[in-house]
Amino acid sequence: DVKVTQSSRYLVKRTGEKVFLECVQDMDHENMFWYRQDPGLGLRLIYFSYDVKMKEKGDIPEGYSVSREKKERFSLILESASTNQTSMYLCASSLHPAGTNTGELFFGEGSRLTVL
């Protein structure tokens, strides 16, 4: 089974702190994603990466950056955390769609970040 592991389930940070959220997948997936989940808003894509050192902005990239130095690891960085970044962050991975593969996402358990 695919395993996507997020380093922290719960984090509490202060406004202005730099925050790192780490995600590792063990199935050699090309694609990795960071989504943000908020009540009533569903999941919104922050950034995704389709290869090492490659990244593309999603729908809400402002205030975030990402790093993918190795295929299995995708990090989300909040350079200066703000209270409006308090949220659940979900990491996901997928194979490049081809043949019968429909590009479904495999998710981690999520990281709940609170910024005070």
Next chain:
Amino acid sequence: AQTVTQSQPEMSVQEAETVTLSCTYDTSESDYYLFWYKQPPSRQMILVIRQEAYKQQNATENRFSVNFQKAAKSFSLKISDSQLGDAAMYFCAYRSALFGEKLTFGTGTRLTIIP
């Protein structure tokens, strides 16, 4: 840009009964994929069922089935013989077959199972 709409923020159903969750989407593309994901409380999001737009036959997975109406851009999820373990947030998602590999999600429906 594609959008996915789930108009039912909350639903409830008696155990052993059948419930249908609604999803509509907006796209100008003809080839795409649709998904239903389940997120149990404090647990990982998992795939429930998927549908390829080019297939006319509705997908089924055990007690879960979809009603895919391509012309109406509707993709509802039917859960038969509801069980307590079905209680979760359910998200509908869309992926273009041609452009990009990201999924666009709806806002979710919280399903409660009444014993």
